[in-house]
Amino acid sequence: FNVDVSLTPSHAVPSTLFGQMFEDINSGDGGLYGECMFSPIVYSLLHLLTFSSAAESRISASDTEYALMNARLIERNADERTDTTAALDPWAAIGEAQLTVIADPKPVSSALPNSLQVTVPAGTSGSVGFSNSGFWGIKVESSWTYNASFYFRFPSASTFTGKLNVALQTTSGRVLASNSISVRGSQTGWTHVSLSLRPSTTAPNTDNVFAVTIEPTRGDTETAINFAMFSLFPPTFKNRPNGMRIDIAETLAEMGPAFFRFPGGNNVGQTTATRWQWNATVGSLLDRPGRVGDWGYVNTDGLGLLEYLNFFEDVGMEPIMAVWSGYSLGGTSLPENELAPYIQQAADQINFVIGEPGTSPPASLRASLGHPEPFALRFVEVGNEDFFAADTYPYRWRDFAGNLSALFPNITFIATTDAFSPIISPDPQAYDVHVYQTPGWFIQNAFYYDSFERNSTKYFEGEYAAISTNASNIFGTPDQGRLLFPDMQSASGEATFMTGLERNSDIVFAASYAPLLQHVNDSQWTPDLVSFDAGNVYRSTSFFVQKVHSSIAEKLKSPKTYQWLQLFSLNKGDEYLPTTLPDPAGTVFWSAVRNTTSQEVILKVANAGADEAAVVFQLPFTSVAESGTLQQLHGDPTASNTPEQPNSVAPVTSKIATGKVLNFTAPAFSVSVISVQVK
């Protein structure tokens, strides 16, 4: 292919072009959020479903009820605290202890009404207590200090005296770290325990548990102790309290995302009662009731709005924040005359992020939680995939976007129905477009946005991924063509599409692969950009394709990877240079951008075909360096990074000969980025 590169840029490449889409889909609790244990003794899954049905019946929230709901969700009535069996799942008895989850008559807080009650039978000998298995294991590092905390009380006063031994131990019982606290049967009120655990050694694997054993000094009487609000934290990313898991957070930061879309995706909430409510996710963990997320399990909401915002500042990315839009996946939408309390809640959510303390209670709440300065926020998405409820979006959009844009004129509100179908007003400044398809679809649609009308409307390619090789059953199972992990065929297919996103970045202002993260031991959606288990993170082929398109630059503070990644920071051009267009029916696509700071031209070549391709770039600049840098990812079409083979495909950086005429051969199934100094 002979490719002329223009000297004259066609448009500025937006700084927001490549980023990340996140929601808790087996990726928040037990994933990005640093908490090591799954311990929502708050509610069992069944209970929360009961709760949500109760709340559904109170949908028409009057002002007072809204105030109550806004205060801390709708109070659960007592009889709903009955069945909590599922809440016991992560807990196991040690010795003769009996474990039950009870609706505590004296709950540790109104948001956490249940307790784990441990009964030690009289005359017990040997070790007695309980353990928690973490999220399919717990990583135990000797260089880490863990913070273990919980609340306990004796439900009835007794003469019991003894110790609680708190430990990290292997599943075979070898103690790796331990600490203890003395307790007395007279402690009938809640006592908060916070202990450090320093492992004496690094465990060989993650088959470890958090264990609490009860050691009576003289205990021949049956004893019961209530426990609540367990937490086990390792060191966190940037040492944030209640922060993020270091290896996952560093991997996400390494990709150099410009934005982070959250809290969903479907997990924004598809029913009124179980929607994500910002006010239930901030403040003390004791005040966070948790909810059943849209992926069928309890979200503790320990990862809450302030934790997200602090994370964005630590990584140097900006939010694309969703507000719930009055729609329920079951197909029902709130009638227009019932939207007001939820529009108010959305306004409060935005004010928590950008309001001035003293002018709005949510902003004052943010200041009281340690961040008086407003955070950065330019983009708010109204709902998620409302094409499923397009018939009611016209009034929901009109009322949400209409009222919110009057309150927040500097925010761009993003609509989630299909572009211009239906026509909605106020005229959306942007639409969020999602596509999950085969690699072939992405190759055939690299010119998807070239034909879009250039009016004032912008586009957010908020979710895209090649997820199956079976065009007639995209969302099928692995034996029907669904990918478990990205491979080189899917990643190079996505890369051809991304050359189109760059060429059309005059109207495409942001794009993110989805989903971002999955726990390989419990996943509901494959493939994902990054996978992990309790001990490791797995970077996929698509992760490297996304990363090579992003700017990282000074964002990443960890020097150990900075040098290598510095090359990547030059890949974020800020001006698009038109070129001879690729053949839309072909499999080889390219794009050219210029970084006006470093005066480098960056050429990206995606070859999603089975044959290598010779590409000759004509660079008519006054002077072009004789050598440049090539970063290349390539492999067999089914080559893939998996937990079994985590590094089967990785980008290779090398020097290549460059000049005004740049001869390049793109291997089959490859993604290449050439950066060269020009004058």
Ligand SMILES: O=S(=O)(O)O[C@H]1C[C@H](O)[C@@H](O)[C@@H]1CO
């Ligand atoms: O089942 S889907 O609706 O296709 O779910 C998709 C679309 C939704 O926005 C996101 O949460 C999810 C996977 O990333």
